[in-house]
Amino acid sequence: MATRCNRTILSSFRKFSQKTAIEVKIVEVGPRDGLQNEKKIVPTHVKVDFINKLSRTGLKSIEVTSFVSPKWVPQMGDNTEVFKTIDKLPGICYPVLVPNTLGLESAIAVGAKEIAVFASASEGFSRKNTNCSIEVGIQRIKQVINVAEKQNIKIRGYISCVVGCPYDGFIKPSEVAKLSEILLSLGCYEISLGDTIGVGTKTTIDNMIRSVLSVASADQIAIHCHDTYGQALANICTAFDAGVKVADSSVSGLGGCPYAKGASGNVATEDLVYMLHGLGANTGVDLNQLIDIGQFISKAIDKPTGSKVNKALYQNLENNKTVT
Numbered sequence: 001m002a003t004r005c006n007r008t009i010l011s012s013f014r015k016f017s018q019k020t021a022i023e024v025k026i027v028e029v030g031p032r033d034g035l036q037n038e039k040k041i042v043p044t045h046v047k048v049d050f051i052n053k054l055s056r057t058g059l060k061s062i063e064v065t066s067f068v069s070p071k072w073v074p075q076m077g078d079n080t081e082v083f084k085t086i087d088k089l090p091g092i093c094y095p096v097l098v099p100n101t102l103g104l105e106s107a108i109a110v111g112a113k114e115i116a117v118f119a120s121a122s123e124g125f126s127r128k129n130t131n132c133s134i135e136v137g138i139q140r141i142k143q144v145i146n147v148a149e150k151q152n153i154k155i156r157g158y159i160s161c162v163v164g165c166p167y168d169g170f171i172k173p174s175e176v177a178k179l180s181e182i183l184l185s186l187g188c189y190e191i192s193l194g195d196t197i198g199v200g201t202k203t204t205i206d207n208m209i210r211s212v213l214s215v216a217s218a219d220q221i222a223i224h225c226h227d228t229y230g231q232a233l234a235n236i237c238t239a240f241d242a243g244v245k246v247a248d249s250s251v252s253g254l255g256g257c258p259y260a261k262g263a264s265g266n267v268a269t270e271d272l273v274y275m276l277h278g279l280g281a282n283t284g285v286d287l288n289q290l291i292d293i294g295q296f297i298s299k300a301i302d303k304p305t306g307s308k309v310n311k312a313l314y315q316n317l318e319n320n321k322t323v324t
């Protein structure tokens with residue numbers, strides 16, 4: 001028998017699926033957010049192979065690397081080589097994460113057409129992640145955007161810790177709305193709202209999104225959920241119910257932020273696609289290929305997949321092989 005909580009989630013899913021013939025965009029962040037926290041350096045050719053495989057699944061946006069300081073995040077130290085080597089297929093965006101004008105210069109040098117800037121709704125995380133206050137971070141973003149716009153580079157914005165911070169605790173929705181308004185006014189075309197440590201629930205995510213919707217339209221918002229407490233899919237549905245149509249995810253549930261201890265990976269792309277297809281949404285993404293890619297990258301980093309859907313479908317596949 002369904003629990004009360006299950007019933008709430010199921011009714012939310014139904015409400016969402018009945019609303020529209022849903023068009024949802026997935027931003028795959030596995031190669032950047034997914035791999036950045038891996039201690040053992042993943043060889044560049046594996047990253048390139050990983051991204052090239054992702055490019056052939058139907059995904060339309062793949063965040064491929066970051067131009068941050070290699071002293072801070074050594075795993076992304078091969079950013080230039082990765083970006084230059086990957087196949088860039090028409091119709092697919094390959095954004096890169098940029099923290100400052102130095103990173104932007106490198107992104108421009110390799111020909112990036114879209115960047116992602118990032119800020120935090122919490123002071124504590126801002127200082128740990130970027131070594132500066134929220135205010136100084138905004139000034140850095142302003143400088144980056146001033147240059148990027150002149151180069152016709154598209155700019156996406158991230159806000160971290162939208163419901164909770166590992167250092168400052170609970171974050172007020174009004175703080176997230178305030179920062180969203182600033183990033184949009186500076187020139188970001190979309191704000192990805194990051195539950196960095198995955199503590200959000202339907203209620204806290206709903207309150208936060210409603211607050212952001214007082215300063216932004218739903219098509220200016222994306223949702224970025226880590227799955228530490230197993231709430232990511234429910235939280236994404238909550239965002240979709242509020243009109244959001246873009247979700248970030250990472251194949252195999254890779255990831256975590258080096259400056260948010262204990263945070264698990266992003267919601268797995270396989271799990272998100274499976275849920276969306278179940279809701280009748282059109283993602284344009286081939287789930288079978290994602291399963292293979294999830295297996296490929298999990299083997300490469302020598303970790304079991306963090307995707308429940310991958311485990312289940314891969315097991316079925318293996319069982320069928322044994323039977324036939």
Ligand SMILES: CC(C)(COP(=O)([O-])OP(=O)([O-])OC[C@H]1O[C@@H](n2cnc3c(N)ncnc32)[C@H](O)[C@@H]1OP(=O)([O-])[O-])[C@@H](O)C(=O)NCCC(=O)NCCSC(=O)C[C@@](C)(O)CC(=O)[O-]
Pocket residue numbers: 033036066067068069070071072073097099100102103104118129130131158159160161194195196224256257258259
């Ligand atoms: C912001 C800084 C750079 C400040 O770092 P800093 O140490 O305060 O800056 P600095 O200007 O004093 O520079 C220190 C050294 O780094 C170099 N440097 C400086 N910038 C760059 C650059 N762009 N590229 C290459 N090198 C760079 C710079 O040249 C210098 O080198 P040195 O003179 O010592 O030889 C640093 O704190 C940093 O790189 N932080 C990024 C940390 C990071 O990548 N975190 C993870 C990404 S955010 C995330 O995962 C959250 C998100 C987006 O997914 C959403 C969510 O889930 O919440």
